Amino acid sequence: MATPIVAPFPAARLRRLRRTANLRAMVHEVNLTAADLIWPIFVTEVAGAEGEIASMPGVERLTLDGAKRAAERAARLNIPAICIFPHSDQDLKTESCERAWDPDNIGNRAIRAIKETVPDLAVMTDIALDPYNANGHDGLVVDGEILNDETVEALVRMALAQAEAGADILGPSDMMDGRIGALRGALEGAGHRHVAILSYAAKFASAFYGPFRDAVGASGRLVGDKKTYQVNPANREEALRCVARDLAEGADMVMVKPGMPYLDICREVKDRFAAPTFAYQVSGEYAMLEGAIRNGWLSREVMLESLLAFRRAGCDGVLSYFAPSVAEMLA
Template sequence: MNHLTFDRHRRLRMTESLRSLVRETHLLKEDLIYPIFVVEGEGVKEEVPSMPGVYHISLDYLTEEMKEVKSLGIRSVMVFGVPDEKDEKGSQAYCEHGIVQKAIRQIKEDVPSLTVIADTCLCQYTSHGHCGIVKDGEVVNDESLELLAETAVSQARAGADIIAPSNMMDGFVAAIRKGLDQAGFENTPIMSYAVKYASSFYGPFRDAAHSTPQFGDRRTYQMDPANRLEAKREAKSDIEEGADFLIIKPALSYLDIIREIREEHPVPLVAYNVSGEYSLVKAAVQNGWVDEKEIVLEKLTAMKRAGADLIITYFAKDVARWLDQ
């Protein structure tokens, strides 16, 4: 065998120290964005049935939760609200005393170093569960933009550091950018859900956010999972309209899309490790089929390797602890 000449790639894999030395992709605490679900009332900390380890929390538990997040080294949170009241126009979404607005003010007062990202949508707040105004059974685009811009301004006024619109209406970034600028928030960035597919991986989130559509589905505004080129058009439009970040959602089944967008656009790119991806792992862990730490770190690293700069994930607190080990 001594006469054979071949590459010895294994030389760089022989010890953990060597593997770490030549590792190409790194997952850091600073990459993590932790989603939270805030509800009205007091004394509420209830686990979401389909999302073990994820809770609905009321404002009296919020500061304690945020201090824990900060202590773990996580720098950013995304706030979702679950209101007590809903109506056809989702008025609690843009109410100055809505649940998200109250949560943002409290976080910025009690844990000001956290970056607070406000999810900007109407679906949790509408009685029909859709992300805009419904007329004659159709989600209408342009009239919905006015309410989305109003929602964004109210969140910025409450102190949100970043506005994250998730509705997928055409022109939503332009409308929100205009609304923010006119209200004096020209320095508030937009983290656009630029590429959001009509995915089967959202089920547990709808359980958490109480946002299941009461009729039909969201396929007229969220993207067809079969489409790749459309994602590039959506991302291009949002950047031209003023988006500062782009979100790809879901993440794990769309790593090719993350790579496509990364190669075309130099803006910060965010992967959303969605609820279904989370709950599938949790179910497998509960059955003893997988090692939770190893599989979660592997899949989040894959998102970074595909080109994501940041990751929204319900695993954020666990990952922060694992990275310290």
């Protein structure tokens, strides 16, 4: 019998295009560049509080000078934006949180310092009362209740002070109802038409924020938890409604937070709303990966893989404490 000309073969040899680096490069579907990163930094006004955060090895609380140097580093690495988180004096935290809209609070001083040093770098802020609140909550607390509408008024004051200081992007992370519309209206009214809003739209009540609360000095203070305003991790539909609502109220961009355990939400938000979509790879995710890397249990490549996964899930960009190290690896 003659040998058949067509030998039996698997219907699809998917390994064919994985054979060499160039073939793999030709067919890669998403990529990660420094332009996809937003770098969150902590800035302190408390003498002696600068330096490494115990639960976030490799991440430091910075002085104002340190923040300027970080901005220069971001610019050198082509990271387009930095996000400022203030660590303020414990003695200046009050129940009414008035420091939150003080033009000279540490957050606003950091905005001005960075804009003076690297004017082109986009500066993002966090809008929530927790860094200045005696009880650690994102909203005003009266008789154990987190007040919604009164908090929104305070957030508006905070936002206007940040816009005045030169912020390019405001990041409301408080999860009060109606804040996006209120902020947008106030910004337009005050002539800050170009200031963008990146809403922490689908923000879940997560245990992954633990190290962040150490970083901003809120850990010992938080009375109770944030479950009356942040979304239950079990709820996908509610998260989508938050995103729909925030976009309708005028958010320019939306965020899913935390990131890695919520990639399903990222994909669905992108598919449904086709809006600029970001994820926050939060402090606990950083601590988990960096801790394992430092112990030699995981290789540094997990940083890239974890961030690429956000791109695959539809995100336009990611807030990550790995931003400078990853940008260095990519350079």
